[in-house]
Amino acid sequence: MGFEYKDELKELLPEYMDILEEQGKTENRGDGYWTCPFCGSGDKQNYTAAFHINGTRFHCFSCGEHGDIFDLVAYMEELSEDWKKHYNRAVRIMRPYLEGRKNTVKQEIQNNPRMLETVDYSAYLQECSLNVAKTDYFNRRGLSIDTIKRFRLGYDEKRNLVTIPYNQDCKGYVHRVLWASDNKYCKFGNELFNVDALYSGDSRYVLITEGQIDAMSFEEIGISAIGLGGVNEVSKLVCQLKEIPCDKTLVLALDNDKAGRRATGKLIEELADTEIVQNYIVNSRLYGEYKDANEYLIGDREGFIKKMSPFKK
Structure with a gap:
């Protein structure tokens, strides 16, 4: 169908942030500010954050990440550098809004969590697991090699963060950044651990x-x-x-x-x-x-x- 919804999707960046909040991946701080999905910046005590939305664009004044809804979807869904995939996934996620159901989509997500396509994180988490020896973070937390392997803990060297799958099926995980941040953790899915x-x-x-x-x-x-x-x-x-x-x-x-x-x-x-x-x-x-x-x-x-x-x- 081409890219006929390109402009409409860009306008839906705030609504996409609402969806991410429903999934536990960000929090609305008001006045266009959110906790950053990239670096986790945001002071829960003072309800401030560096990630800001202005029109169809976002910018984090802490980590410097910026872009539009397609850039954010690509990051959150861990898509390859293929703009067509970014567009198609954005259409799939935001279709209820495109079809004029803006006022009911959040309730639909609550009633039917499977409305959004389940993301397969296994390949990414496996790659991180193979790189876990490149960080001593888990060792410093008192965890042995056996525990690290058992729970498939990992390290993303490029983004300097560690990954913790919720369960063995790797359908969701939480990451922790390894730099100074007000909000070190970010959830991908929201499950009980183990x-x-x-x-x-x-x-x-x-x-x-x-x-x-x-x-x-x-x-x-x-x-x-x-x-x-x-x-x-x-x-x-x-x-x-x-x-x-x-x-x-x-x-x-x-x-x-x-x-x-x-x-x-x-x-x-x-x-x-x-x-x-x-x-x-x-x-x-x-x-x-x-x-x-x-x-x-x-x-x-x-x-x-x-x-x-x-x-x-």
């Missing part, structure tokens, strides 16, 4: 942590754990348990700070509200002087192993 731990293995317990690195810190010492992906994701776990019940005892091991305690309370409330029959344990002194599992692992590995040993049963 969700199989809820249902596999002989242990009676599974630890519930905020982040992927924290979950891997427990797995590093032989304890089953999953990562929520942030304090705002407790509902995602409740939905998972409602859909597929878990017969293990959950150990609520969120961060040892105000946000973590608040999220723990919210999780308990939601479990009660949905009347899910689920055994769980809360230990306010689980981490002692440390903020989270990974900080404990790095700061006192032997102490961490000893303190958490009861959960290996």
Whole structure:
């Protein structure tokens, strides 16, 4: 059909940002500013960001990336340098808007998450996995080679960031930039990390942590754990348990700070509200002087192993 929608698609850049926000890949800061999908810049505390949209163009004053909707689609979908592919994918994603359904598209995404084409990240994540030895980031976080290989952790040398697949199917991942940034993480998809731990293995317990690195810190010492992906994701776990019940005892091991305690309370409330029959344990002194599992692992590995040993049963 040629490129007859080129101009219309360029005008839909703000709407595409709304879609990315629905997918957890950016956040609207108001006045045309967003957290940057490229470098993650954005101060959550002050609600400021360097990524700005002006008409049909975007520009990040932090990392310098700039362009239009086609450039952004190409980056987010990890497309090759083929403008026709950029255009065709943009048409596919933005078709509801092109067909005049602007006011309902966000609701359609919420009701039908598969409306957007599922992106296959496996080739990219495999390439990053092959390059993981080029960074010592995961080693500095206390993770062994076996854990790095098991979770297919990777390194994108060109973009200087590490990749963490949510699960073995590599349908989604989170990356962490390795330079100074207000927002170091960016999500591609939004899944529970290591969700199989809820249902596999002989242990009676599974630890519930905020982040992927924290979950891997427990797995590093032989304890089953999953990562929520942030304090705002407790509902995602409740939905998972409602859909597929878990017969293990959950150990609520969120961060040892105000946000973590608040999220723990919210999780308990939601479990009660949905009347899910689920055994769980809360230990306010689980981490002692440390903020989270990974900080404990790095700061006192032997102490961490000893303190958490009861959960290996």
